[in-house]
Amino acid sequence: MAIITKITTQQKNQDRYNVFMDYGKGEEFAFSVDSDVLIKFQLKKGMDLDDFSFLEIQFQDDIRKAYHQAIQYLAKRMRSEKEIRDYLTKKENDEPIINEVLHKLAAQKYIDDEEYAHAFVRTQVNTTDKGPDLIWLELKDRGIKEELARQALQGFSYDLQVEKASILAKKFFEKNTKDSERIVKQKLEGLLLRKGYPFEIIQMAVNVSELDKDSNAEMDAIRYQGEKIYRKYSHLHGYEYKQKMKQALYRKGFAMDLIEKFLAEKEES
Template sequence: MKITKIEKKKRLYLLELDDSERLYITEDTIVRFMLSKGMEIEEQDLQEIQEYAQFSHGKNLALYHLSFKQRTTQEVRNYLVAHGIEESIISSVIGKLKADSWLDDRQYAQSFIQSNLLSGDKGPYVLQQKLSQKGISSAVIEEELNQSDFTELTDKVAEKLLKKYLGNLPSKALQDKILQSLINKGFSYSQAKAAYQHLEIEEDEESQQELLYKELDKQYRKYSKKYDGYDLKQRLTQALARKGYDFSDIASALREYL
């Protein structure tokens, strides 16, 4: 059979044969098989051309996807599936990209973790979840996280939390808030506890007293409508304790207040 036309169509080329067969191929395919108009090809050659054209198209799609940013194997695989590339071709493309160092899940995990350590605020548990969602194996994630020191980052996040909440919460509530916030960001309790202990907290006793009385006013307005005497005192004590105030401070304030 003879090639009767090779015509460029956006990213691909249309190849037509004299038996009316038409297929789309890549420029790489033309170069590899030195295809040209009027060239005679055998059936076996045509099959090889078709297979390589599919592989080349899949590889070009993957490289285009990778040109914007680093991606994981699963992300590239999902992209190729979405573009209708056959599974057997996808496996070949992935293998080639890995061999040429275009795809490296371990390197991706390293970069992801380092970027967070430099400019992020997430702990290892959140990073583990995010990397797992991107298809990176748990073994690779665990190894890379174990080789990373989160001490400096945990301290930095704890400092930001302290600036945010200092002066707005009683001492106990402040500690609980910072610890819980760090845990919510993916740090372990031991990491959060160590970071809290590294903080230099200058407690303003007068400010703490103002916070207590302000909260006491609020709770008194709420409960004095329904309770009085001993019941009111118990309700106020419980409410203030839940807010993180110390029982001795509460008792002292109530003696002056009631």
């Protein structure tokens, strides 16, 4: 047992109080508490505290500290339960403390993984070019349960996926006019896969983008690539020259009829 001898307000934090006690050897600082904990346990000068009461006060005060950390973390944006748990763990809070805080936050509706999942999907759809598969992985990484993630992703409709993937595909085609159509397709499919679009959507986007392609684009591309290759093999002649040119252009993704057309054009020039 020990007696509280003095309670003072902290200078740098008016919501916290320093509690001094006499353990039989004179007054000394014992602990500090949040104002809510002070009121909850009705701490005051002259009050006796046993070991159990002391531990319970410390436990509740640790909960208050972690709760304030969580509120500050939530102030910037919505968070999933896992994100808050990870953050409080990083702040070196014990698991029982974290569980109490999460329970309190859930009761106050500060944590709602269902609402978080829907808001997260809306934000990703409206502000990024990510596909549903990538958004799914990010929801999973944030601790969202599979069923909640699936429900939230219903807001990312099939038509909207095609639209966003098609925009990406069109821009990609426009930026890669100097490559063959086959190479551009391969690169584009890889890009859209990394962005998280399913193969069905990718094929649809590629097909839509091809409809807008300039009919002369492939010939322009082979001329560009062919000139570079020609500089490499211009010292060769006859059969060897043609075979080297054909092999190089074929590896660049051009069709044989287009290669023959380019070589004939080159000979005429």
